[in-house]
Amino acid sequence: MRISTFFYALGQGFRNLLRNRWFALASIATITTCLFMFGVFYSILLNFRHIVATIEEGVSITVFFEPGTSEEIMLQRKVEIEERPEVSEVVYISAEEAWDSFKGDYLGEYAEGFTENPLEDSANLEIYLADVAHQAELVDFVEEMEEVREVNYSAMTADTLTGANRLIAYISVGLIVLLFAVSLFLISNTISVGIAVRREEITIMKYVGATDFFVRAPFVIEGLLIGLVGSAIPLGLTYVLYNKVLEYIAAHFPSLSGLVTFLPDKTVFATLVPICLIMGVGIGFLGSMFSVRKHLRV
Amino acid sequence: MRKKTVMAIPEGNVITLQNVYKTYEQGVSALNGVSLDIKQGEFVFIVGETGSGKSTLIKLLLRELTATEGDVNVLGYDLGTIRRGRIPKFRRNLGIVFQDFRLLKDRNVYENVAFAQRIVLEPAANIRRNVSEVLAMVGLADKYKMKTSQLSGGEQQRVALARALVNRPLILLADEPTGNLDPEKSWEIMQLLEKVNEGGTTVIVVTHNQEIVDRMNKRVITMKMGSILSDVDMGGYEVED
Structure with missing residues (x-):
């Protein structure tokens, strides 16, 4: 032109x-x-x-393991979960960290009375999702793991x-x-x-x-x-x-x-x-x- | 001026029709086996009563219509097989003048003529010169700024003629150019057409104007009911309307 x-x-x-x-x-x-x-x-x-x-960034799933599960296995599960595309981050919280956090949040100075960790079996994985729409699938996947005792999540928030x-x-x-x-x-x-x-x-x-x-x-x-x-x-x-x-x-x-x-x-x-x-x-x-x-x- | 590229013209004819039939969709037969040759530089009248096929013939020559049967060859272009994309290029070799002038009423004389140059993509620098030349030729050099609605019928037809001529056509088709004009103005337009013809342009005039046809003493093709009744060099008007 x-x-x-x-x-x-x-x-x-x-x-x-x-x-x-x-x-x-x-x-x-x-x-x-x-x-x-x-x-x-x-x-x-x-x-x-x-x-x-x-x-969404704040929505997390908490995974608790059967008593006696070794840290090594829990970390291995952490890697497996991290590999899934809907997962953005997985944080491993050891029993000690869980107890420290609990003490800090709720007990304060009263925690002095405890000589053992009452949350001995409370080591857990905190999973943060990249896409909450896939929460149900992830929960199914995690629940199938034999060492897993309990999975805490909120279905309503995700839905x-x-x-x-x-x-x-x-x-x-x-x-x-x-x-x-x-x-x-x-x-x-x-x-x-x-x-x-x-x-x-x-x-x-x-x-x-x-x-x-x-x-x-x-x-x-x-x-x-x-x-x-x-x-x-x-x-x-x-x-x-x-x-x-x-x-x-x-x-x-x-x-x-x-x-x-x-x-x-x-x-x-x-x-x-x-x-x-x-x-x-x-x-x-x-x-x-x-x-x-x-x-x-x- | 632009150089024209024209295909080989058969035997010096700018227009050749061979056994042309045109039947409209409604079954109306407009042309029934028309054959004719028009040579370069000829001045030809086409006369005939209303419905004799004159307008259909003009439309075929403009490639506004295609023949139902037969060959139409204009300036070496076979109009039966010409590709759609080549039609504009073909039409740039033709100039056309209508009975009702068909000017753009919202523009002045100069713009109406320059319009034709813009369409053929003439460089802007040439447009002013070419338009001035052609307006001088039709005798409207001093009225170039006027709106066409301010002009008389004769002057409007001159503007239309200037628009048809500004692109230097090889063939000028005039469809009832004097139909809306009084005898004096009609004669002036015909003299202009003759002048154009003397410059080498083939001129074809469709008309009902007996006086003019007789006075001009040119080739006359008389049509009746879609056929050529007579084709006489230096003839007169023989139609009974």
Whole structure:
């Protein structure tokens, strides 16, 4: 493509936008609304995932062994468990460490009265999971080991977190599909109107010997521009809103900040900006291509 | 100006139709075995009553339609087998003028003509010169800034003619170019077409205008019910409308 052709198509694309401005504005407004909704949901979901992930890190399974199991065997089991993909970390806590910890937490100076370690058989493995969804499998695996006496875990925490994660995924996918459908329809409609308005011009272009590309390019560029503007506006809005909300929470709910941490705007927008731009421009491109292919068999 | 690449033209003919039939999807038969040759540099009138097949013939020459049967060869391009991607290149050799002018009403005279140059990707530096030249030729050099809606019918047709000529076509097709004009303006347009023809361009004019056909004294192809009724050099208008 020649540079002059590119600028011609760009100029004509802008011209189409202006001539067709009410339809174009309606399309931009719809994409803006959809992508703004997406941006808000995405920010919430990303933070929710972050909070869930923080909680997940704290979820552990404790494995106790039959009395008399040697430390060597326990360490061997530790290695076997560590090799599983859903496991992020396994910590071996010897009977002495368990007792020291217990003393420190609950007994304090009263511990002086104990001459032997009452938690002699309490050496254990603390397992931290990379993915709580696989907790049940891991528990089954560990319980099959013959030296294992007891496995302590919370099925409810794992199920809740897994469920929440799945819900997040479903909402995201549903939202994206809906957004795509509505926006595609609107852009495609806007371009069709533009083509109808310029039917006469297109006929003349055809007679003079314009290539398909030359006739179609301005309409595709019009779609791209609608998509680009329709994604830039909600990104700006979401950015301002996100920071306002974080400021508001910090100012009005200081107690919350001790419990959960929110992602900084940079982390959220590092992925949100490319996703929104790709979606906006992609919808613009696809929407205009549908119309152009349907109405411009030149 | 751009160099034209034209394939071998059979025996000096720019247009050759051999036993061409055109039947529309609804079963309407528009052309019934038309054969004709038009040589380079000829000035030809195609006359005939409404429904005689004139418009279909023009559409076949523009490759807007394809023949149901027979061969249509224009400037060495076999229009029955030409690939879709090559059609724009083929059309750049043709200039076309319509009865209703088909100008872009939102643009001025200059833009309407320059539009045709942009489409064929003429370098920007040449466009201004070429458009000025052709506007001077049709007598509109001083009206280049005017909106086409401000012009008279005759002037609008001159703009359309300038647009058709600016890319230096080898063949100029004019479909009822004087249909919307009074006799005086019609005659002016015909004189311009003659001037174009004198420059070497093959000119084909479809018309109902008996007075003009008789006065111009050119080759006249008369059509009736999809067939060629007569083909006379230096002929006159013989159709009973």
